[in-house]
Amino acid sequence: DVKVTQSSRYLVKRTGEKVFLECVQDMDHENMFWYRQDPGLGLRLIYFSYDVKMKEKGDIPEGYSVSREKKERFSLILESASTNQTSMYLCASRGQGADIQYFGAGTRLSVL
Amino acid sequence: KNEVEQSPQNLTAQEGEFITINCSYSVGISALHWLQQHPGGGIVSLFMLSSGKKKHGRLIATINIQEKHSSLHITASHPRDSAVYICAVSGGDSWGKLQFGAGTQVVVTP
Numbered sequence: 001d002v003k004v005t006q007s008s009r010y011l012v013k014r015t016g017e018k019v020f021l022e023c024v025q026d027m028d029h030e031n032m033f034w035y036r037q038d039p040g041l042g043l044r045l046i047y048f049s050y051d052v053k054m055k056e057k058g059d060i061p062e063g064y065s066v067s068r069e070k071k072e073r074f075s076l077i078l079e080s081a082s083t084n085q086t087s088m089y090l091c092a093s094r095g096q097g098a099d100i101q102y103f104g105a106g107t108r109l110s111v112l
Numbered sequence: 113k114n115e116v117e118q119s120p121q122n123l124t125a126q127e128g129e130f131i132t133i134n135c136s137y138s139v140g141i142s143a144l145h146w147l148q149q150h151p152g153g154g155i156v157s158l159f160m161l162s163s164g165k166k167k168h169g170r171l172i173a174t175i176n177i178q179e180k181h182s183s184l185h186i187t188a189s190h191p192r193d194s195a196v197y198i199c200a201v202s203g204g205d206s207w208g209k210l211q212f213g214a215g216t217q218v219v220v221t222p
Contacts, residue, residue, distance in 0.1 A: 009153075031207050040121075042114070042198065042214040050207050058209075088153060094208045099160050100145065101208065106153030 002027050006091050006104035013111050019078040021107050023091030030096040032074035034058075034066060037088040037106070049074055081111045115139045118199050118213035125220050131186040133216045135199030138180065142204030146173050146184050149196040149215070158184075158197075189220045 007022035025032065031050050035043040035058075045058030047066040055066050063085060067075045074093075078085055088108050092101040116137045125131050135144070146158045159166050159173040161182065166173050170189075175182040186193050199213040 033209075040214055042116075042212040043200075043210075044212075045209065048207060048209065056207075090153070090155065092155075096206075098208070099143070100157040101210065102157075103155040106155075108153070 002102045004091055004093055004102050004104040006089075006107050008107050009105060011107060011109045013078075013081050013109065015082060015111060017078075017081050017111075019081050019109065019111075021076040021078075021089055021091075021109070023074045023076070023093075023104055024072050025074075025093040025102070026072065027093060027095065027102070028071065029093040029098075029102075030071075031094040032068065033092040033094075033101065034064075034074065034076045035090045035092065036060070036085075037090055043090065046076065081109075083111050085109065086111045114214065116199055116201055116211050116213040118216050120216060121214065122217045123219070125189050125218070127190060127220055127222050129189050129220075131189050131193075131218060131220075133184045133197050133199075133218070135182045135184070135213055136180060137182075137199075137201050137211075139201065139203065139211070141201040143202045144175055144182050145200040145202065145210065146182075147198040147200060149198060151195075155198070186218075191220045191222055194218055194220050 033048040034046045049068040091104040094101045149155045161175045172185040196215045198215045200210040
């Protein structure tokens with residue numbers, strides 16, 4: 001069965017902290033995505049990766065960076081967390097040429 | 113302006129009622145997706161459509177490419193159908209990027 005695992009369901013951090021959100025998929029997928037989800041705005045793409053060490057900016061990359069050192073793992077980094085980064089973060093993966101994305105359960109991040 | 117618009121934003125129905133959620137888009141697409149998100153966050157794919165109609169159990173999805181419009185219908189709704197339903201479109205790029213609607217919160221009461 002397909003599995004995308006996000007390391008934390010809930011996180012509380014302080015303003016200015018460096019935050020790491022981890023995502024692991026077990027399907028050998030080439031493409032991985034990080035989204036944030038806010039009420040009334042839906043899911044917005046932060047970054048995606050189409051291969052190891054390859055990354056592309058999405059629609060809202062400011063304040064974020066990513067790392068993909070291994071095919072199965074895609075990390076989202078908040079270099080200096082701010083209160084406007086309080087949100088639900090969702091990771092997804094997709095095989096090359098496949099039809100659908102598979103989503104993790106999400107991490108609800110609160111920045112105080 | 114979002115290129116994928118859903119309506120209504122919120123919907124409450126009584127068990128057994130027929131539910132319709134609408135999605136309109138303004139960009140060229142290769143496919144349209146309907147997704148379901150239960151409380152707690154996880155998102156699952158319900159349908160992927162590029163034309164016509166698909167049915168799975170009590171769920172029916174239709175798309176009209178000329179009108180750039182899709183509908184998701186839930187027949188004989190049940191409280192377990194309570195969830196956020198999300199419309200998303202893919203433009204056919206090789207990475208499978210999606211653009212999402214804001215979602216429709218559906219609550220089905222017993």
